[in-house]
Amino acid sequence: MNPEYYLILAAALFCIGAVGVLVRRNAIVVFMCVELMLNAGNLTLVTFARTNGSVDGQVMAFFVMVVAAAEVVVGLAIVMAIYRSRRSASVDDANLLKC
Amino acid sequence: MDEIEYASATGAFSYLWLLIALPALGALFLLLAGRRADKWGHWVGVATVASSFGLGLWMFFSLRGLTDKTAYQELFQFLSVGDLTIDAALLFDPLSAVFVLLITGVGSLIHLYAVGYMEHDEGRRRFFGYFNLFVAAMLLLVLGGNYFMMFVGWEGVGLASYLLISFWQMKPSAATAGKKAFLTNRVADVGFVLALFTMIGAVGSVDFDAVFNAGIDGQLTSGVTLALGLLLLLAAVGKSGQFPLQTWLPDAMEGPTPVSALIHAATMVTAGVYLIARSHIIFELNSTVQTTVVAIGAITLLFGCIVGCAQDDIKRILAWSTVSQIGYMFLAVGLGGAALALGIIHLLAHGFFKAGLFLGAGSVMHGMNDQTDIRRFGGLWKKMPWTYATFAAGWIAIIGMWPFSGFFTKDPIILAAFAREGWQGWVFGGSALLGAAITAFYMTRLFVLTFHGPKRWTDPDHHPHESPPVMVVPLVFLALGSVGAGFLLAAGVPEWLSPVFGETTLAYGHLGHTEVMILTLSAVVLGAALAWWLFRSGGEKVQQPARTAIVRAARSSLYGDRANELVLETPGRFLTNASVWIDNRGVDGIVNSLAATIGGSSRRLLRLQTGYVRSYALSILFGAVLVVAALLVVFVG
Numbered sequence: 001m002n003p004e005y006y007l008i009l010a011a012a013l014f015c016i017g018a019v020g021v022l023v024r025r026n027a028i029v030v031f032m033c034v035e036l037m038l039n040a041g042n043l044t045l046v047t048f049a050r051t052n053g054s055v056d057g058q059v060m061a062f063f064v065m066v067v068a069a070a071e072v073v074v075g076l077a078i079v080m081a082i083y084r085s086r087r088s089a090s091v092d093d094a095n096l097l098k099c
Numbered sequence: 100m101d102e103i104e105y106a107s108a109t110g111a112f113s114y115l116w117l118l119i120a121l122p123a124l125g126a127l128f129l130l131l132a133g134r135r136a137d138k139w140g141h142w143v144g145v146a147t148v149a150s151s152f153g154l155g156l157w158m159f160f161s162l163r164g165l166t167d168k169t170a171y172q173e174l175f176q177f178l179s180v181g182d183l184t185i186d187a188a189l190l191f192d193p194l195s196a197v198f199v200l201l202i203t204g205v206g207s208l209i210h211l212y213a214v215g216y217m218e219h220d221e222g223r224r225r226f227f228g229y230f231n232l233f234v235a236a237m238l239l240l241v242l243g244g245n246y247f248m249m250f251v252g253w254e255g256v257g258l259a260s261y262l263l264i265s266f267w268q269m270k271p272s273a274a275t276a277g278k279k280a281f282l283t284n285r286v287a288d289v290g291f292v293l294a295l296f297t298m299i300g301a302v303g304s305v306d307f308d309a310v311f312n313a314g315i316d317g318q319l320t321s322g323v324t325l326a327l328g329l330l331l332l333l334a335a336v337g338k339s340g341q342f343p344l345q346t347w348l349p350d351a352m353e354g355p356t357p358v359s360a361l362i363h364a365a366t367m368v369t370a371g372v373y374l375i376a377r378s379h380i381i382f383e384l385n386s387t388v389q390t391t392v393v394a395i396g397a398i399t400l401l402f403g404c405i406v407g408c409a410q411d412d413i414k415r416i417l418a419w420s421t422v423s424q425i426g427y428m429f430l431a432v433g434l435g436g437a438a439l440a441l442g443i444i445h446l447l448a449h450g451f452f453k454a455g456l457f458l459g460a461g462s463v464m465h466g467m468n469d470q471t472d473i474r475r476f477g478g479l480w481k482k483m484p485w486t487y488a489t490f491a492a493g494w495i496a497i498i499g500m501w502p503f504s505g506f507f508t509k510d511p512i513i514l515a516a517f518a519r520e521g522w523q524g525w526v527f528g529g530s531a532l533l534g535a536a537i538t539a540f541y542m543t544r545l546f547v548l549t550f551h552g553p554k555r556w557t558d559p560d561h562h563p564h565e566s567p568p569v570m571v572v573p574l575v576f577l578a579l580g581s582v583g584a585g586f587l588l589a590a591g592v593p594e595w596l597s598p599v600f601g602e603t604t605l606a607y608g609h610l611g612h613t614e615v616m617i618l619t620l621s622a623v624v625l626g627a628a629l630a631w632w633l634f635r636s637g638g639e640k641v642q643q644p645a646r647t648a649i650v651r652a653a654r655s656s657l658y659g660d661r662a663n664e665l666v667l668e669t670p671g672r673f674l675t676n677a678s679v680w681i682d683n684r685g686v687d688g689i690v691n692s693l694a695a696t697i698g699g700s701s702r703r704l705l706r707l708q709t710g711y712v713r714s715y716a717l718s719i720l721f722g723a724v725l726v727v728a729a730l731l732v733v734f735v736g
Contacts, residue, residue, distance in 0.1 A: 021716045030712070095710030 006047040014040035025090040027079045031072065038068045102315060103308045103380075105171035105190060105244075111161040112170035115189045118154055118199060119242065121147045123235035129228030137224050141217070144227030145210045148234050152203035159196050168193055168598040171244055182303060188244030190307065194599045197443065197592065198241040198373060201450045205365045206234050208573035212458050213357035215569035216465065226266060226355065233259035237366050241373060246298060246305040249374070250291055253338070256367045257284045263362060264354040273353040283347040287337015294330035297323065311380045319384065327381050328388030331374060332395070339371030339425045342399040346659040348422055349406075352414040356461030359414055364421050364453035369446045372428040376439055379600065383435050390523070392433030393516075397530040400426025402657060404537035408544070409653035412471045413460045416545050417453070420497065423534060424449050430531060431512045438515040439600045440593035445508035447588050451580030452496035452504060458574055459490035463549060465570070466563040467556070473545060478554040482563040485571045487550050489578035494546045496581035498539040498623050504585025506620075509535060511589070514615045528610070535619055539626030547634045 013036055020033030042061040049057025083089050108115055125147030129140050136143070162168060170191040177187045191199075210230060217223045236255025243249035265277025298305050301323045302313045313319050319327075335341070340348030340363075351363050362368070375382060375392060382389050403423025410416045424445070431442030464471060466483055480487040492503065499505035513535065517528030556563075565571070593600075610618070652658060707718070 018720055022713055022720065025713075091712040094712070 003047045003051050006043060010040040010043040010047070012040075013037070013043065025092050027082070027089045027091050030091055031075055031079070035068060035072070038064055103311050104167075105169045105192075105308055106165070106167045108170035108172035108189075108191065111158055112172060112191055114154065115158070115170065115172045115191055115242065116174060118151050118158070118203075119189075119235050119238045121151045121154070121235075122231040122238065126228050126230075126232035126235060129224055129231060132224070134224075140224040141214050141227045144231050145207065145214060147231055148203055148210050149207045151234070151238070152200070152207050155196075155199040155203050158191060159200060162191065162193070162196055173244070177247065183299060185245065185247045185305060187248060188306075189242045189248070190244035191242065192599055193596050194373075194376060194443070195241045197447060197595070199238060201447055202234060202237050202241065202366050205450050205454050205577070206361060208576050209357050209361045209365070209454060209458065212360075212461070212570050212573040213355070215567045216357055216461055217355060218567075220355075222266065226263075229259055229262045229266070230357075230361070233263065233362060233367070237370070240370055245307055246295055246310070249377075250295060253291060253334075253370065254288065256362070256370065257281065257288070257338075260284075260351070260358075260362050260367055263358040264351045266354055266358070270353065276347075276350040276353040280347040280351050283344050284337050287334050287344060290330045290333030290337070294327055294334065297327050297330060301327075307377070314380050314384050321385060324381055324385040325388060328378075328385050329391065331378055331381065332388065332392055335371030335374045335429075336395060337371075338374070339368045339429070340422050341371065341395055341425060341429060342402055343659075343662070345399065345402065345422050346656065346663060349410075349415050349418040349656065352412070352418050356414065356457060356464065359418070360454045360457035360461070363418060364457050365450040368421060368425060369428065369450070372425065372432055372442055372446050375429070375432045376443060376600075379432065379435060379439055382433070389433055389435055393430055393519070393523070393527055394433075396426045396429030396431070396433055397516075397527050398426070399423065399429065400534040401530055401537075402426070404534050404541065405649070405653050406656050407541040408537065409650060411474055413463065413473050413476075413545065413549065414457070414471055416473070416541065417456055417460060420538065420542065421449075421453060423538065424453065424497070427509060427512050427531065427534070430516055430527065434515050434519065436601075437593070437604055438512065440596045441508065441511045441515055443596060444585075444588040444592045445512060447592065448496070448504040448508045448581075448585045451577055451584050452493040455489055455574060455577030455581050456493040456497065458570070458577065459486050459493060462486040462566040462570055462574065463490075465566050468561065470557075473548040475555055475557055476549045477552045477556075478550075479563055480550040483565045485565055485574065489571075489574040490546065490550065492578035492581045494542055496585065498542050498627060499535055499619065500539075500623055500627075501620065502586065504581050504583070504588070507585035507589035510616060510619050513619055514610070514612060517610045517615060528615075532615075532618060532622055536622035536626040539623040540630045543627040543630035544634050547631055552634070552636055 017033045017035075017037035017040060020036065021030050024030050024033065042064050045057040045061045045064070047057075049055060049061075079089060082094050086093055125144055129136065129144060132140060158170075162170065172189045172191075174187040174189065177185045179185075210227070213226070213230065217226055220226065233256060236252050236259055238252070240249055240252030240256060243252055261277050261281040264280050265274045267273045268277075295305055298310050301319060302310050304310065314324065337344045348363060348368065352359055354362075382392065400423045403419045403421075403426060407416050407419035407423060410419060428442040428446050428449070431438045431445060462483065463476065463479065463486060466479075466486070467476065470476070496503040496505045499509040513528060513531040516531045517524050519527055566574075655661070707714075
């Protein structure tokens with residue numbers, strides 16, 4: 001089995017995710033796109049784990065999933081808080097950090 | 100020469116510090132006491148100086164009883180850095196003894212006189228405070244047991260002289276004169292400080308005995324003695340108003356007259372002579388330096404004489420004559436050997452008669468409503484008999500007429516100048532002789548125009564009057580000094596100073612004693628007679644047009660101020676302006692443009708901070724792409 005196909009798929013997923021983060025305004029969609037990029041990363045890790053015949057990559061992928069889950073919990077909480085105060089889930093409305 | 104060793108002070112000399120402490124405490128009291136002491140404070144000032152004089156007399160007689168004629172008192176350690184230690188020490192030897200007596204003796208008389216002179220001045224208490232401060236600093240100068248202590252006193256008298264010259268600060272001319280004196284003296288003080296450093300570098304000590312013994316043992320190279328001599332000479336030239344730093348002294352006459360008498364005639368300006376006399380061992384090691392001192396003395400004495408002839412302000416004439424008389428002293432101490440003592444006796448005699456002349460001038464001004472122009476006096480001899488008589492004594496003394504003091508002190512200096520070998524004897528002796536003739540001329544002019552001839556007062560209703568007794572009594576004492584002091588000094592002082600200076604007998608050179616005496620006396624008589632004949636009928640009432648170049652030059656003080664302006668002030672100002680320009684454009688330019696660059700780029704970078712998450716994400720992406728590209732270049736390319 002040629003690992004190249006998997007890597008190309010991962011790259012495509014990553015690009016879709018990246019473009020999504022860059023162009024979408026809705027915070028939820030942005031999050032989903034971030035997940036997509038993480039999954040692309042996971043896919044490469046698993047692919048290389050198979051190629052090298054070791055389980056290191058698999059373990060790393062698990063860690064990434066755990067961290068992503070935790071991050072989504074925190075992120076969604078922030079999105080909820082912003083939505084409550086501003087009645088909007090658009091990331092462009094939350095630009096208070098600019099100077 | 101034998102090595103120099105100072106015996107430590109015991110007995111009477113354990114109170115040596117009190118000599119300085121008394122006037123210093125007086126100054127402290129007067130300056131802190133405030134208005135309460137206005138009515139009687141000046142008597143405190145007189146009392147402290149008078150008691151210092153009493154103490155000085157006691158010590159003088161105690162010193163006579165000692166065999167080694169020195170008393171060295173170490174008060175405390177001033178500082179200790181590495182191998183260098185400087186003690187606060189005092190030295191009482193025959194040389195400082197005569198100076199102490201001069202300063203406190205003449206100082207007491209001038210203090211007494213000032214009580215009367217400053218009677219109507221609001222700042223009289225402050226004046227006496229400064230006056231006492233001056234006496235304390237001057238005593239520290241002459242009693243200092245090493246060059247450093249001497250320097251402390253040296254700066255102290257500079258400060259006191261500044262305060263006293265600009266005493267009437269509301270007058271712009273007085274304020275300017277004070278500043279000028281202060282600045283010129285600082286120029287000279289640089290010489291003193293560098294000399295101190297040279298001593299520390301070459302000998303590792305600033306003690307008199309250490310420096311002198313190093314010189315006697317031949318440890319100092321000729322370069323060091325040359326540098327040391329010239330630097331000390333620079334210091335002395337500034338303090339004594341000698342060529343080329345003479346311009347401050349005549350301007351210093353803006354201060355009250357007792358100041359002119361005490362500081363600018365009797366004591367402070369002679370400090371330069373004291374410095375050279377004290378360091379005579381260094382000067383004797385290097386003949387170049389000695390010749391320089393003699394030359395400066397000769398130039399200055401002629402310089403002062405020539406300018407003195409062309410001035411019309413009574414105090415300025417006296418100031419220029421001080422410049423010229425100190426030229427004689429420089430000449431004498433520069434000649435070295437037995438002539439050193441001659442310089443000192445002329446200094447002492449000059450202290451008497453010049454202080455008397457200044458105080459007499461003050462008395463005339465007192466009676467003439469502060470008029471100082473001698474063309475506006477005349478006929479005062481009937482109105483002010485005491486001032487007239489005492490001034491006459493000072494006049495005969497300063498021109499060096501037998502049997503008054505100047506004759507016994509100036510005549511031997513001229514003799515000693517002729518004794519120098521080769522052409523130098525003729526040049527220096529000739530200048531000294533010529534100086535004596537011109538001195539007789541302008542002093543007679545001053546005397547005749549002031550006291551004789553028709554009245555030339557601007558206000559016909561004005562009635563000049565004799566000064567009060569408190570001013571006349573000091574005048575009488577100083578006149579007695581002018582009459583008798585010279586003979587007594589010439590008889591006793593060289594012998595008395597021999598422990599410090601060594602030999603006392605003069606060598607004869609080109610001309611013998613009798614010849615010089617006849618020459619000098621006839622020169623003096625000639626000069627005086629010429630002036631008397633020219634000015635007996637009153638002379639010029641307004642300033643005559645200056646026909647010759649020399650008169651024009653003399654009227655403007657031989658262009659001393661203009662030379663300073665040309666040589667020092669203009670280049671200095673140019674240098675300052677150039678530095679300011681370089682500072683603005685260069686240093687500040689670099690700093691400011693650096694700041695502007697950083698500020699500008701930060702403003703540009705600021706625009707990146709939009710607060711939009713997506714734009715941050717884009718920049719992260721850019722960064723990631725950049726890192727990947729770099730990795731590709733490294734690994735693949």
